[in-house]
Amino acid sequence: MDWEKVGLLFLGKDEYKEKDLKGVEKLNRSLIMAAKCRFLASTRLKHVGMFASHTTTVLSLGLIFIPLMQVAGLELSLPGRLINVLQIFLAVSVLVYSVINSQARYSLRSEKLNQCGDQIKEVQRQLEFEMSTGNNPSYEEFHRKYSEIDIDAENHSRLDYQFARLDLKSIYNLTGFRRVIVLLIAYSRKLLTFAAPITMFLVVFVIILDVLKIWTPLSDILVPLMPTG
Numbered sequence: 658m659d660w661e662k663v664g665l666l667f668l669g670k671d672e673y674k675e676k677d678l679k680g681v682e683k684l685n686r687s688l689i690m691a692a693k694c695r696f697l698a699s700t701r702l703k704h705v706g707m708f709a710s711h712t713t714t715v716l717s718l719g720l721i722f723i724p725l726m727q728v729a730g731l732e733l734s735l736p737g738r739l740i741n742v743l744q745i746f747l748a749v750s751v752l753v754y755s756v757i758n759s760q761a762r763y764s765l766r767s768e769k770l771n772q773c774g775d776q777i778k779e780v781q782r783q784l785e786f787e788m789s790t791g792n793n794p795s796y797e798e799f800h801r802k803y804s805e806i807d808i809d810a811e812n813h814s815r816l817d818y819q820f821a822r823l824d825l826k827s828i829y830n831l832t833g834f835r836r837v838i839v840l841l842i843a844y845s846r847k848l849l850t851f852a853a854p855i856t857m858f859l860v861v862f863v864i865i866l867d868v869l870k871i872w873t874p875l876s877d878i879l880v881p882l883m884p885t886g
Contacts, residue, residue: 668835670831671822671830681788681796681799682788685781687803688780688781688784688803693774694821695777695813695817696771697813697821701850702767708854709854713755719865723744726869734868734869734870734876736883747864769810770811773806777803777806780799815846819843822839823839
């Protein structure tokens with residue numbers, strides 16, 4: 658048994674499929690990768706923006722839900738003073754989170770990255786057509802076109818590059834254990850992107866459950882700390 662081949666099969670490869678490419682062919686491959694990264698970055702920002710918008714909505718509903726329960730006359734688990742504190746906390750959270758999201762401009766950045774990806778893809782198609790027809794395309798000309806597009810655009814993140822390596826199986830060879838590692842790292846980093854809104858969702862969920870006496874971790878901790886009398 659060839660243990661070297663077995664080890665290589667298990668560990669896998671992490672490299673471009675074609676290594677000895679000419680300048681124009683290498684540029685064509687770079688354009689494919691760059692366009693894919695821009696599209697992935699655009700989709701990522703779009704999803705983050707949508708999730709952030711939903712989080713703001715949930716925070717606002719939680720802010721309204723608690724006083725409505727008070728008006729309804731329900732017996733709540735927390736004293737009035739603590740409920741007022743939680744309402745102030747939710748109000749400030751909505752304000753701060755809304756300001757952060759508005760400054761992030763997820764929708765605008767996503768649209769610009771998508772436009773950048775479209776422009777790079779168009780240049781790549783032109784280059785591929787020139788190569789297929791044997792017209793000997795100019796490396797300098799197409800590199801200049803790419804530079805003119807790329808100079809004004811927001812760059813993609815390392816996360817987008819990792820997903821591009823996973824998706825572009827036609828030009829990138831990522832197999833075996835190496836692929837599993839990259840896959841785990843990529844999805845872990847993607848999950849971290851949504852850490853803040855997921856945390857806010859959980860906070861609102863716990864507060865509502867506690868107020869309604871369904872699950873009372875806050876009451877168990879805070880109520881004994883309140884002064885008596």
